[in-house]
Amino acid sequence: MSVFSLKMDIADNQNFTAETSPLFSREEAQKARAFHKKLQGYQPTPLCSLDAFAHLIGVKKVLVKDESKRFGLNAFKMLGGAYAIARLLCEKYQININDFSFDAVKARMTEKMTFATTTDGNHGRGVAWAAQQLGQNAVVYMPKGSAQERVDHILRLGAECIVTDMNYDDTVRMTMKQAQERGWQVVQDTAWEGYTKIPTWIMQGYATLADEAVEQINALKVGQPTHVLLQAGVGAMAAGVLGYLVDIYGARNLHSVVVEPELADCVYRSGVKGELVSVGGDMATIMAGLACGEPNPLGWPLLRNCTTQFISCQDSVAALGMRVLGNPLGEDPRIISGESGAVGVGLLAAVHCHPLREQLMSKLGLNADSIVLAISTEGDTDVKHYREVVWEGKHGVSAQ
Structure with a gap:
């Protein structure tokens, strides 16, 4: 060389x-x-x-x-998103994680949930995949400059995908604000004050x-x-x-x-x-x-x-x-x-x-x-x- x-x-x-x-x-x-x-x-x-x-x-x-x-x-990203969503739902519906299956939890869900996240591509795809398995909604925000192909991957999994005019970290903050206002569940792989349980599960x-x-x-x-x-x-x-x-x-x-x-x-x-x-x-x-x-x-x-x-x-x-x-x-x-x-x-x-x-x-x-x-x-x-x-x-x- x-x-x-x-x-x-x-x-x-x-x-x-x-x-x-x-x-x-x-x-x-x-x-x-x-x-x-x-x-x-x-x-x-x-x-x-x-x-x-x-x-x-x-x-x-x-x-x-x-x-x-x-x-x-x-x-690799779905490893974190799917596990965190499963842990979240097990906690919500008092299910042992060892007994979890998407079909079983889907049958017990009495309300439609929306999972929201910010992604550069791969994490959002994992969250969208898990939401699809559960028959739930996902809203995925991406920072400016995100490739259309990565957007399309998420859309094909049935999620809503929005490319912002902000960088990644500012988009995370916007996602959190939107989720709080609309009652969505944030599934993010970073943490902030008061938000640690889900990112721990993701990791x-x-x-x-x-x-x-x-x-x-x-x-x-x-x-x-x-x-x-x-x-x-x-x-x-x-x-x-x-x-x-x-x-x-x-x-x-x-x-x-x-x-x-x-x-x-x-x-x-x-x-x-x-x-x-x-x-x-x-x-x-x-x-x-x-x-x-x-x-x-x-x-x-x-x-x-x-x-x-x-x-x-x-x-x-x-x-x-x-x-x-x-x-x-x-x-x-x-x-x-x-x-x-x-x-x-x-x-x-x-x-x-x-x-x-x-x-x-x-x-x-x-x-x-x-x-x-x-x-x-x-x-x-x-x-x-x-x-x-x-x-x-x-x-x-x-x-x-």
């Missing part, structure tokens, strides 16, 4: 304590997975071993969890993918992962998954890296400062699912305590990852990964091609014994843009 330099700001976590959280643990993840297992069409998503790529970059293993295969929805639902991944890693008999790469928007997925992994392996035994786009790097900035920092403006990154400027305060303590490093990177890192995964080396499996899904593998490729490769490998603790887990959180949820990146070279790199 050529030599080129992409912008990757790497910050060591000076506030690392290794303190875990009972909210985001193996026990809670396994409760969520027990629920998901009962849903029609449930299957663990593939854990792909990119052995040729690992050999190229000089590590023992690169393992990628391919969430494009999740329930035919092309992303616990995301950890199903981590429970699957650990089971799959054990089956491979390759040893436990030394590294995990987790992308962050508000940090809900990153905290939910990392909480499970550090409960299993111990925070000091896992080099965890949280990666964000430089135009929406609120978790990175929070990590540098050691306290919550918000980012404003348009946040016009191609990583639409990560274009969030305000960290989830529920996930932040876990990320502050257990993340090894925070990284802020340019969009070309994600675009590189999309091309690497879509055009694999040797016998490696092909993974169709969207902009937000591919940034972890893009980071590995960008480090390998960097003129300061050896220094960056050392800083990230990567060597011939490293086993790296990455999560491809979505497939080509915006096919037009996927083709522009992978076929046409949008957000390409220039060799030095």
Whole structure:
């Protein structure tokens, strides 16, 4: 591969304590997975071993969890939305979550409910799917600049979808106001004062993918992962998954890296400062699912305590990852990964091609014994843009 330099700001976590959280643990993840297992069409998503790529970059293993295969929805997000809605309805109708089924709850619902949420695409699709299963209504708001294809995915699930003229965080506030005025139930994966129960359930639902991944890693008999790469928007997925992994392996035994786009790097900035920092403006990154400027305060303590490093990177890192995964080396499996899904593998490729490769490998603790887990959180949820990146070279790199 050529030599080129992409912008990757790497910050060591000076506030690392290794303190875990009972909210985001193996026990809670396994409760969520027990629920998901009962849903029609449930299957663990593939854990792909990119052995040729690992050999190229000089590590023992690169393992990628391919969430494009999740329930035919092309992303992981429904894991959180469906679980939270189920927990909410179980509480409302006094049903044990172990006895939950969409049909049973649907039969007991005496009033029509409307679930409201803000999304960059994938979360809203999951909420719309769950509402459809229950025969209920969903209203989904999206920030300005949202791709029409992502809107269409939500509309096809029977939800109302409205694109605002605001950024993600302002759209969340508007959604909350509309819901309060109209009696809707907000299902959002970030938290604020007085709204913590549902986002906690959402984050616990995301950890199903981590429970699957650990089971799959054990089956491979390759040893436990030394590294995990987790992308962050508000940090809900990153905290939910990392909480499970550090409960299993111990925070000091896992080099965890949280990666964000430089135009929406609120978790990175929070990590540098050691306290919550918000980012404003348009946040016009191609990583639409990560274009969030305000960290989830529920996930932040876990990320502050257990993340090894925070990284802020340019969009070309994600675009590189999309091309690497879509055009694999040797016998490696092909993974169709969207902009937000591919940034972890893009980071590995960008480090390998960097003129300061050896220094960056050392800083990230990567060597011939490293086993790296990455999560491809979505497939080509915006096919037009996927083709522009992978076929046409949008957000390409220039060799030095």
